Amino acid sequence: MNRPEAAGAARPALPRLAGPGRAARAGVRLALAAAGAGLLALVVVTPLDLRSQASLALATFALGLAAARSASPAFLVVLSTAATARYFWWRVTSTVALEPSLDGVLGLVLLAAELYAGAMLLLAYGQSIAPLPRAPAPLPPDRSRWPTVDVFIPTYDEPLEVVRGTVLAARALDWPRGRLRVHLLDDGRRPAFRAFAAEAGVAYLTRDENAHAKAGNLNHALALTSGELVAVFDCDHVPARSFLADTAGGFLEDPGLALVQTPHEFYSPDPFTRNLGLPASVPAEHELFYGVIQRGLDTWNASFFCGSCALLRRAALADVGGIAVETVTEDAHTALKMHRRGWRSAYLDLPRAAGLSTESLSAHVGQRIRWARGMAQLFRIDNPLLGPGLRPGQRLSYLAAMLHFFSGVPRLVFLTVPLAYLLFGRHVFNALPLAALAYGLPHLVHSTAASARLHGRFRHSFWSEVYETALACYLAVPTTVALLAPAAGRFNVTAKGGRIEAPYFDAAIAWPYLALAGLNGAALVAGGWRLWTSAGDWDALAINLAWVLHNLVVLAACLGAACERRQVRASPRVPARLPAVLSVAGHAPVACEAVDLSRGGLRLEMPWRAGGLPARARAAVALAAPDGALPGPPLPAFVVADEGAWVRLRFAPLDLARESELVRAMFSRPEPWLDVRRALRPERPIATLARIAARGAAGVGRMLSLTARAALRPTPTPLAAGSRT
Structure with missing residues (x-):
């Protein structure tokens, strides 16, 4: 397999110093640095x-x-x-x-x-x-020159309801149909998943064993596919329609580019945000890494694969033997191997997919334990300070990522x-x-x-x-x-x-x-x-x-x-501002606006009108498509409550076409994830410490109350395995 140096110059080399003026300026800068x-x-x-x-x-x-x-x-x-x-x-x-x-x-x-x-x-x-600020690289107007893409969605034991939205959104990616193939990688070997893949028209891949977990699942799929690029999404990370259009152009401009990573955003709050009742202006735990650190790593050509929401070049994966299997952080290790071989990476700070946060603090801790163990393994068996192929900035960048977990x-x-x-x-x-x-x-x-x-x-x-x-x-x-x-x-x-x-x-x-x-x-x-x-x-x-x-x-x-905290809704709500038309039997259709959506229902902002809608009345709502296309088939629903200015609906069971329409309305537009970023506010350290103290005091009060309640009346198992509908 050719290494990137043999594929052609990807970015112009830095110009050599020429002439006494350039040399003098370089000498002055060096002298000033030494003096400083x-x-x-x-x-x-x-x-x-x-x-x-x-x-x-x-x-x-x-x-x-x-x-x-x-x-x-x-x-x-x-x-x-x-x-x-x-x-x-x-x-x-x-x-x-x-x-x-x-x-x-x-x-x-x-x-x-x-x-x-x-x-x-x-x-x-x-x-x-x-x-490093980085904008999407443009694609050529001729779509026949766009690369072929395999989309991998690995799953093991997650509920089908979690996976359906990701598969349907991947199927709706804005890419030529003949150059896109979606693959559901089921390491759980479940008949229901095979049947859903057939119904949705996507490929279903499985294997007889589970060696090397997610890394082995991806490598098995790599051996059975041939697309020039490979997009990887965790089974709960739902891509926006423009994901490939925003990330693929760089691979045509730069033959040495192995990876484009995008942020991980989440449409459900993490345990700290939810349990402490933090406002939207307080950044969640992941925001520092994806909002600042990955862009800084990109400056040193050290931004690395995070396991999902990324696009990779198949040739680069083949050059390093596929996804790394030596550690449980297969993503970062794969990127390290590619950087050692001279491939380049890029971080595009545009949220183009969103997933589910961990539901509880215990699940959050378990996830971080795996990350920490993998980074410690990587530090031991493939230490970035040792071995060939890395520049000093890359070595220090990987070192910082590993030492963080110590x-x-x-x-x-x-x-x-x-x-x-x-x-x-x-x-x-x-x-x-x-x-x-x-x-x-x-x-x-x-x-x-x-x-x-x-x-x-x-x-x-x-x-x-x-x-x-x-x-x-x-x-x-x-x-x-x-x-x-x-x-x-x-x-x-x-x-x-x-x-x-x-x-x-x-x-x-x-x-x-x-x-x-x-x-x-x-x-x-x-x-x-x-x-x-x-x-x-x-x-x-x-x-x-x-x-x-x-x-x-x-x-x-x-x-x-x-x-x-109790999760009142069966599925998280995604904020929206979409034109809609509500039809209820016995009432004239009403033009309105959907202001939040979930897999289970939605809330509509209504114009002023007289009279109310009865609870449980049958209804249908047509949602405007986020990409400007005509609305799809109306979604059947039931009225939950008519609150005058607001009407809340619960969806009836949806067939695949209507479910696809709902997923397109919810996730195909990147605006909700951009709005999360826009809601964040600069901080004042003293005010932040006071906020932590206040939230902590309230948390201790809740702890005492919940403990006393549990002592008086034991509660059932609080975390129920359920679907995100």
Whole structure:
């Protein structure tokens, strides 16, 4: 198989420096960079007394505040890097106790956790400082030149109702019919799926065994198909009609392009958003990766395959032996192999598909455990720092993605270190408390400000701590085991399509949060008593008390996320603004507007009219097509409620043609996923911390209420396997 270098130049090479003027400018830039690095090193290592360090800290605060709105993000990153480097220089040279003692060992453990966090901060800056804006590459007017595409929809044990919408939407992709083939890859070997594929007119592929799980399923399909490009969608990720039209053009422009990845958006809220009752302006957990980091990785030609919502070149897959099977994160590993072979990737930051979030916090944790174990396996058996084929930016980008999942142990350290002093009087930090503030506060404040500026609307400050804390106890062991024994563990499928029938507190997943909250609460009481009785250094007590109070705020939010809310609707609603016509027996047809849709029903905004519609009255609603085509066949329904300005309908059973029409109206347009992005708002860090505290306090209240209710009257199994209709 030809490697991309042999396929022709995909992008023009950088021009060589020519002439004395170009060489002089390059020399000036190099000299300025060297001078800047030297100045930064001087700022980092210059010793100061406590008063002078405090004055320097205040000066940097004033400088950062003045530049927060007007300066470029790069300036804030440089300021943060200087403050962080100075803090760690001071930590290593002035606070490490060399004599063997319990305090010294605990201090080294804390320093190791801090160094991990500092390294991740700098790697995040490298990923986020220059995100690459990328627009869809145009396709030629002659459709006969468009590449042939195989669409793969792998499934194992998901309900058919989850899969139907994805298959029907894939069938409706805007692509020449003779150049598109949709394949349902059923590793569950279920007759109902075979029958549905035949009814829908798509190919049905299965195999006799399940070796290598999803990766094996995809490789089996690759061996039986021949399209030039391969689109992969998880069985719950429903593509918009324009997915291929937006992503395929780059493969014609760039013969060395192996992959175009698009964001994963979700039309159901994740457990944090739903259980904590967060507004649409607060970004969900996935938004940082798809809104900022993947665009930054694209700058370094390091954006990687995320397992779904992606288009890949078959030749590139063949060049690396197909989808990687050595780890359970087959997607990222496949991209790493392609990058090692010289292929290029692209990230197109246009949401063109949406899927189901995990229904519960326990399912969310289980999914992240698989990701973490796979990244740890990848770090062990195909470390990006070693081996051929990668550029420095790619090596560091992959390293950051892998190290992110090692945050469990450092996060547990941060959650427990202040307990050593408040409960047992151990001095973990070998320095004066005021010196720790003078050096540590600039690092914390400037890193928060720079991250807020870089991440903008896609990650609000302190939420990362909530997400990492919720996972910490569950990631520490799997990542360690995967490092020691990469072959241990197995692929687990993330459950989709269930419904929480009744609210409950998931004590089985929340017990680590309860234990850590109890320990931090005990430390808060003990420290408060010592402060009240003057039985200790007031400054050390105050710092550690503030630390455990922060821990308790974060842990309370985790407890709130473990309070599962009842899902009232059987299927999530997708926002819409589509012209519609409602027909009810005995009433004249009414032109109206559909304002949200689900697989089970819809809500219509009605013009003013007299009289009401009886509940359970038979009705039919015709929806305007999102692409401007004529409406399809009317959808039979029943009136649920007539609320004057609004009418709610439940769909009657739909045949395949009408179900396809509903899927086209719901998912073929990208506007709902773009609207999710537009709803996000820039943050204010202090307000964000206050929001987390308020949501956490409310969550603890719900936890106590649900626990008391369960003790008085046990509830049935809350997560019912059901369909998303």
